[in-house]
Amino acid sequence: MNPLNCRWHQSVVRTLTLAWLESLAIRRDPVILVMILIVPALQVALFGYALRPLGSAASVVLARADKDPGALQLLEKSGDFRVVADGLSEEEALARLRRQEALVAIVVHPPSASTGAVAITVYADDSDPVRSNPALSKLESLYWRQVADPDFVPQTEVRVERLYNPQSRNEWILTPALSGVVVMISMLMLGALSIVRERERGTWEAMLSTPVNALEAIVGKALPYQLLGCAQATLVIGCCRVLFGLPLRGDMPAFGLFLVMFIFAHLMIGLTISAAAGSQLQAVQGSVLIYLPSMLLSGFLFPFVNMPWWAQRLGALFPLTYYTEVARGVMLRGQDAAFVHARTLPVAAIAASALLAAVMVFRRRLP
């Protein structure tokens, strides 16, 4: 059978042809290239240096041999802490911190055989200092209140260790999630303007009169931007590494896969907006409707766990929410592939839903 007569082959050729067309158009538009590759790097540098956020939160795990109820009551009575586990080993407590199941781990070491003094180490997850700083402050004030108690026997040595961002570098607070915000906005806008721009230029009607179907058109249009998005994300994260010394401790291949899905999801959302929009202005406004709540509800600017349940559910609809978790987890806390994959799946589901929506909205809308 002649391969040219194979429907799949023809479909692939058509899709790749659209991708080729789009690539040529991008290559010949230097403004778009500057927008994609230069402006984001400037944005990361600007926001990374300029923004100084603060916040609060507190969930605690205790690692100690005896389960003296006094300490537990003290913490919970303060109202500022919630003990989620008690009697853990030190390793287990730290693992829970890494998995973000707790913000603070209090490890009570066995009393010294010679002096009988007790050493306590307080570990705080400083990958999200908006939450950890206030928690440490409250813990400190609790300690000093105890010291002021006449019955207090000062035979305890307390040491505080800030994990993942030990020097409390401001740049490390924002830039992991900021890199996702920059990529999100670019991909949303590129997707949102692509079809509507063609419609306004007059090329869309001619394309619709060809055998190209909705899926081929959507995927074909997205492919070059997908590659551009990957280049942009690499550049942005590279800038974070070079300019701010961001550690990138976790599973990077898994993070790469997550990024591919994250970019694809936003392109699909953008293309859905574009297929539905009647003008470029509408498409831009539609994009704002997506990226504004993404930024506010994803945990990028405000702690996700502090939001009410309904806002968390809403936030779970935006890929940026997962990016924020994954970026902080991989870049600062050294999270493994399982952690990343667990967050890649919902983003893939969002991307697939958006692709379906784009194909359905696409139909054969004429100018």
Add this chain to the structure above:
Amino acid sequence: MNTPEPTDADAAVPVDISGLGKNFGAKVALADFSLRLDRGQIYGAVGANGGGKTTALRILAGLLPADAGWGRVLGVDLRAHPDWLRARVGYMTQHHSLYRDLTVEENLLARARVYSVADPRRRVARLLDEYGLERFARERVGRLSGGWMRRAQFAAALVPSPRLLLLDEPTAGLDLPTSQQLWASVAELAAAGVTMLVSTHDLSEANRCDVIGVFVEGEIVADGAVEDVIRRSAAVVVRVPTAGLDSASARANLPGVAVVRWGARQCDLVFRGEIPTAALRWLQDRNLSSQAADPTLEDAVSVFVSRRPLVAA
């Protein structure tokens, strides 16, 4: 049950449609459009803007689904197989539709690949040669003059070697020589058996068509050969000198006139049917020497288009 995929059998009657209609909300864009065209025939769709010409072409191109009627295009059911038809019908849109950032060759090549043409480069080279586009092959479309851009668009519509070609105002904005060249190409294609529907505002072009249809507000108010359409319009033309005649008084005092077409020294008064006695008397009272003239297609279309009491052209 899935409708079986049509075959590529050559249809003796490439266009056979009846009662096609399309509404956009409450607006009737096209009503009761019927047409039968043999191979190699050229159909001219004429009429005022908003008459439904583009809607008719878009339905035949598989871009818009018809709300009413039935039809067979290239031998297959128009409503059942729009995808099949899109792969076989050539369509040149009213507006420039090539990618301006791409060269002429790249545009045609992309088209050829999208249409799954067997040897895209060879097909494109042939089209570039046939339509004198070789020297602009590597030129970006956006840098071409309007005429060459339109010619490249015409070539792009021919990429799938269509047996039915739909041309929506192909010569709009073109100078006379370019327009004539394009019509020469149309004639060659017709001789080769390609059936064409051409929408145009230029009524001199409609004279080149085998059959025309006059589209007015979604309705086809007359169709047939040009001579038939002129005869059916019942247009009567009276030519009078312009001296002593002004637009306002003509409008006010010439009952039954469909169109007043002003020239430098004389103007044509186009009536529908017979000239009313009152109008003749009004002309006589002003000592305006009048003489009868043969109605043209423009007069006929003007009569059909002007359903209002008076339209100044």
